[in-house]
Amino acid sequence: MSKGESPRGWGAVLTLGVLLWVFFLILFPFLGILRETAREGWRAAFLTLGTPEALHAFRLTFSITLWAVVLNTLGGTLLAWVLARQKFRGRLWLESLVDLPFAVSPVVAGFMFILLFGPRGWLGPWFESHGIKVVYAFPGMVLATLFVTLPFVAKEILPVLREVGTDQEEAALTLGASPVQVFFRITLPSIRWGLLYGVVLTIARSLGEFGAVLVVSGSIINSTETATVYIHDRFTDFQYAGAFAASLVLAAVSFLVLFIMQSLLKRRSQEER
Amino acid sequence: MSLRLENLTKRFGQTTVVDGVSFSVEKGELTALLGPSGSGKSTLLRMIAGLERPDGGRLWLGGEEITGKAVQKRSLGFVFQNYALFKHLTVERNIAFGLEIRKVPPREIRERVESLLELVKLTDYGKHYPHQLSGGQRQRVALARALAPRPEVLLLDEPFGALDAKVRSSLAQWLREIHSRLGTATLFVTHDQNEAIEISDRIVVINRGRVEQIGGGEEVYDKPSTRFVASFIGNVNILEGFLDKERISFSGVEETLAASGRGGSGPVVILVRPEELSLRKLGESGENLFPGTVQTVSYRGSFFQVEVRVGEMVLRAVEEKRNFHRYEWREGERVGVSLEGWQFFEVPEGHEEIREKLRQLGYIE
């Protein structure tokens, strides 16, 4: 790996260009929203966060995130383990399929669940006749979030599992460990940073997911309005103070997530040495 | 307790990688499983450990059959080729792993780990992580970890393969020492014949999944039972000749080699070890003496290696220092080469196939 040097000549011009680009493209909008919130009045803006609608929206986002993280951590770990440690027909197909949620538009993802569980959908009428409400309700929103965040954990762990290989696991077997002991004592510790990183990404995406959740939510205030849907609805109703304040909260969470991501990556690269 | 293999067989798809292998390792014995890469020796070792399932045959440990027994319950220590140390655990915790699994009381674990650290001369390294150790140190941790649960049999897969030559030979000697102290039946896989001869009591030579010969180092070296063993063990000259009327002739050479008792006629291969060749002054007379020209003389520490061209062949001879100084062979000098022993093989397969095989093994260029 090259060490790098201070940029000179054209290099300095390029560096300056990149810095300006990133500043205007990515940082500038943050300044913009801060300024606009100030214009609405900080106090007024943050008072909106205490309204029942806002509180409900954030609480809903939080519980959806919790469900998505727990289920996708279990499922994603299992999936990655099966893909890395088992040989079976169709394994490559399964592996490409895992990428699909990243390639599909969130709106289309949500729409697929409407087609599946909606009142005019494939299985919807059956569920309805049994009194189970999936879409325009909490379960549907969790399902949509699960779909869009499915790849994160699995895709973060898979390469780590492959790289670590089976040597240490076999060594543990020869020392008398049962398969379950091998998983918890050897496999899990060696994938922990990848797993955590995947979990953080899942959290970030679940908190911020909008399109898929909006589609299956029907955005019913105080019922199926998540934080992002709340922001959107306030904004389209010209209630800027509420939209900006909630946006700032989510943006602050994003910075936190980013910070955790960076430190996880650092820890991981330190341990790999 | 002794380990016994009976007709062990393993197939991967269409290819049979281990083909009906039988032998046993007695208590207190250090046995080498010697063969070139791809000979099936590692697969064999993994089957013994229970990491691969045999397609045929049986395995016995003491009086008990363990063929279908789970890895965890076999009471075998396994040292992996690249050590497979647990990266996230310290040296101590690595060694303690097998004991923790067996729910040994913490105090006993501590004592056992301490004594093992002493045995492998790593007393000060208990708190280190594997990545802070050198290759040789990791190797010793791997050994200590395998020994910790007091296995009946110790298996080592190319234990010194990843180390440089100097560390390798001192570690090999050290393994020999530890073995004589503990007396655990030990089987180790290697592709290095010197390593095998140096430290093992017995050598099982394996090729293409079959046992070629079993015996002590000297036996295998001096009385190879197949051409493969002869060519694989030690350095050899490979002479291609033609047998006719109990004499073997070589291309471009007037003299012939007496092969009494060999009937028939056709192409043959003669394997001659360097020490079976001796160099004489030209003009001396004797049976099986060929005139040649010295091509290179190189000093190899305790001996000299002399390469002599005879006809179209180049023969490599080894001369002890004292012997060498009697004559002081020089490059370009005409000498007589006496063949004092050789291994004779008829050639069922083409010469090129044999050469190719030997080339892979590194005996010829």
Place this chain on the structure above:
Amino acid sequence: MRSEGQHRGLLLRSFALLYVGLLILLPIFAVGVKTFSTSPARVLHELFTPVALASLRLTILTAFAMVAVNVVTGTATAWVLVRYRFPGRKVLDSLVDLPFAIPTVVTGIMLAALYGPRSVVGRVLGRYGIEMVYSRVGIVLALLFVTFPFVVRSVQPVLMAWEKEAEEAAQTLGASPFQVFAKVILPALRPSILTGAALSFSRALGEFGSIVVLAGNIPFKTQVAAVYVYGEMESSNLEGALGVSLALLLFSFLILLLLNLLQRWSHRYE
């Protein structure tokens, strides 16, 4: 004992397949079921209405515009991050990931707040005839924001692993710095740049949150495909939503295929 292990393996695999099957395959299957239960001809007809086609055309056009810019700025950013040491480099490196962490709605709100007619920047730009809100330029801007990390993060590791010897060899053979870049480095980076481009493109085709907030829902002008699908659903026209959704899904599959091929291509010398 062994067969017990095999049973356990089979059980775990079944769970994994069930997980993917329920969450990914079943919804896709539902799309197929709906298409055939309403008649494919009807769905196709809905896809070929002028509004639907216009939304797809706009989506692809803006995605291409974004990719063209991102390929250059992304490669440049990766280059600067790997090759130079300067104050603020670490901050820059962290900022690259910000668009991944930030919710797309928030992105839309921020851009709308910054460039809207109520803000100073928006008014200044407006004086020069540049409208960011409810405009196509705005769509490209939002896409540039949300896809910024893709090219950087796929080129950066390749550049980091790149061994300088090849470059130095080219220099000793008389190549100028620009020639070295064009003839030695760029060809080596091509697969990773293309991978980043494909990922950004794929993301752009599906982007919804930031665009719906910033550019709105004006048919023939700022209505992209994902927004069109949402609009049709809101007005209970499932068939209309289905047509464009199928087109988007098809694009998704094609890009996945392309990415798989790219991956193979980038390993061809190994």
